[in-house]
Amino acid sequence: MTVQQQQSPPKPAWKQFSNFANGHPLGIEKTLRLIQAICQILSSSIFVSYIPNAVYAVGCSSARNQIALARRYLRFFKFIESFNSGYAAWQVPALTGTDSIRKIVIVAKWSVFGVYYAMEDLTILDAMGIWATPWAKDTFVESNKWWFYAIALSLIGSTFSLFFPPPEFRGKPQQSQKSGNTETEKTPATEQTKLDLTPIVKGIIVDGCDILLPGSFLGWIQATPTQVGVAMVVSTLVTSKDIWVKANM
Incomplete structure (x- = not known):
């Protein structure tokens, strides 16, 4: 007599995020990287003109720098x-x-x-x-x-x-x-x-986005801060998908 295994109910979103951020060593780093990328975009010149108070733009820039420093601790x-x-x-x-x-x-x-x-x-x-x-x-x-x-x-x-x-x-x-x-x-x-060959294609996409970070910093690649921030968002989301799945298995 076969016993049918009942599928466990899906985990709530907050639990999945908790497993991702706290249950996987790379989860918190990817979370901080995504926040840093968003702050990078919000502090760029394109969005500053739409912000009524310049203090917010300065705050986003400061948050970006502090989060970037925090990520350096994690990869020391x-x-x-x-x-x-x-x-x-x-x-x-x-x-x-x-x-x-x-x-x-x-x-x-x-x-x-x-x-x-x-x-x-x-x-x-x-x-x-x-x-x-x-x-x-x-x-x-x-x-x-x-x-x-x-x-x-x-x-x-x-x-x-x-x-x-x-x-x-x-x-x-x-x-x-x-x-x-x-x-x-x-x-x-x-x-x-x-x-x-999906993993290889993902790697090419991620590297193609990430190379904008040092390339723009060194002046070897012409990219605006907004473009760099968007590239960070794309590469972070692509790499975080597999980590999210592993953390919630």
Whole structure:
């Protein structure tokens, strides 16, 4: 006798948000990032003209800066994870020539991200107003260059994987048993399930939006503060969807 499993009632929205913000290590960071992006948009010159009191615009700008600093606290030790990810990628054997190219790009990407996070950490006391140093501003600018290089490498790697899918996206040949025989046969490659490259496409969208942040700061990409804020909203929402689902499983 089969027992039918009753589906649990859906969680209320406030509970789902609580699980997202408090139950997942990246949930609070993404929440703060979304608020920072909204403050960035509201403090831009386009919206300032529509605000009757300029104090609100100044408040949004101050909130953006404070939230940006708070997010730096959360990623203070991120350089350890980045270097470890680069080392882990280096340990993965390359089966083909394309895998070797992808491996080099991934290792370089995580290594550059590690340098960016480490250099950014060197300026946090200056940003907090605790220890002002004459080299903090230049170091912060250089760290943003490394951030730009890391996102560019991520874009290159994702685009390369879009045309040459990594092993985890290739799938394994399906096998089917012959009737009356224990032998198995592989199904042709044309009958395999179509590859789902959605995660790679999402990565390209996110990196394409995020590269505006260091690019506009350095003056390498012409983008207004409003455009940067909108790009932050898009990339945050795209990356937060999967985190939301995992936090409420």
